[in-house]
Amino acid sequence: MNSTNLPDIAAQTTQQQQPLDWVGMQGIALPLQLAGQRLKALADAGVSLDRGDVRGIHMSRLYLTLQQVQDAALEPDLLKQLLARFLDSHHGLSRQAYVALRGEALLSRPALISPLAGWKSYPFEVRARQDPWGFHVELQVRLEYSSTCPCSAALARQLIQQRFTQDFADQPLNHARLLDWLGSTQGIVATPHSQRSEATLQVRLAERAEDLPLLAVIDAAEQALGTAVQTAVKRADEQAFALANGQNPMFCEDAARRLHDALLRLLGLSAFSLEVVHRESLHAHDAVARSQWNWHPAASPGSAASDMCQSRS
Numbered sequence: 001m002n003s004t005n006l007p008d009i010a011a012q013t014t015q016q017q018q019p020l021d022w023v024g025m026q027g028i029a030l031p032l033q034l035a036g037q038r039l040k041a042l043a044d045a046g047v048s049l050d051r052g053d054v055r056g057i058h059m060s061r062l063y064l065t066l067q068q069v070q071d072a073a074l075e076p077d078l079l080k081q082l083l084a085r086f087l088d089s090h091h092g093l094s095r096q097a098y099v100a101l102r103g104e105a106l107l108s109r110p111a112l113i114s115p116l117a118g119w120k121s122y123p124f125e126v127r128a129r130q131d132p133w134g135f136h137v138e139l140q141v142r143l144e145y146s147s148t149c150p151c152s153a154a155l156a157r158q159l160i161q162q163r164f165t166q167d168f169a170d171q172p173l174n175h176a177r178l179l180d181w182l183g184s185t186q187g188i189v190a191t192p193h194s195q196r197s198e199a200t201l202q203v204r205l206a207e208r209a210e211d212l213p214l215l216a217v218i219d220a221a222e223q224a225l226g227t228a229v230q231t232a233v234k235r236a237d238e239q240a241f242a243l244a245n246g247q248n249p250m251f252c253e254d255a256a257r258r259l260h261d262a263l264l265r266l267l268g269l270s271a272f273s274l275e276v277v278h279r280e281s282l283h284a285h286d287a288v289a290r291s292q293w294n295w296h297p298a299a300s301p302g303s304a305a306s307d308m309c310q311s312r313s
């Protein structure tokens, strides 16, 4: 039996006359090539159904077209071609096409001091949309870092000062004794708390961006934060990490501002939105800060262009 003998429900018309914003499939398993690796990903693919009288879209056409992304490095141009094919396969039915690809990029990260390295996983999502107003790509990535509470650090320093006053009251300062004291738990009587923290960065690419800036965004963010979680760690690396944390205490507000500045300096973006979550060890709840630049929905006519025109202030 060939397909012309099979009932085609999608081709039927419907009385309801209701166009739909998004119709498609979610959670399609797919290999991807990104950051020089072949990754396991999940994809959502869809189109608008602008003909209110048409019963259904052609799911299989989107599914089969999607298979083409596995053969080349994931770049904006590949996504643009993919969405153009989605629309070609739904000519007369759809004016908007969407794809979202989620996975985890495994990147090798060096130790702070020792000549070692290890792997770190960065969950990411790439979202692309083609509509009558243009082509839009967004990249989202999540990364982890350590944040030491600046208030706790100041409170700990105060306790250390008080202990010093107590232990050395009315005594001439003796270098050797002071050195011993500093190296003892007696001396450093209190330590600040720090916590594993998480930043989620969403960036919208400028119209003519040629690459997906996954590595650039991660590197800029980790540099701005200064205390990204580590992979391979020997004692020398842990000591360097302790120094980095001590020199770099931050509230969630500090982390959000640093990331905002870092993303503003990255070229090739037309907008971004970020959130930091400090999973507090002082509290049972999280401290959270958000920031954004130009991050309004780019679905309306002219908004993508106005994204491009706004100055980075």
Ligand SMILES: Nc1nc2c(ncn2[C@@H]2O[C@H](COP(=O)(O)OP(=O)(O)OP(=O)(O)O)[C@@H](O)[C@H]2O)c(=O)[nH]1
Residues within 6 Å of the ligand: 003, 008, 010, 055, 056, 057, 058, 059, 060, 061
């Ligand atoms: N539109 C639509 N299709 C669905 C849904 N759930 C499952 N499908 C199935 O997806 C399959 C593929 O649909 P089509 O792409 O229209 O398949 P086809 O008619 O053989 O392919 P074309 O000839 O290219 O249209 C069909 O067997 C549908 O029944 C749904 O909710 N909506």
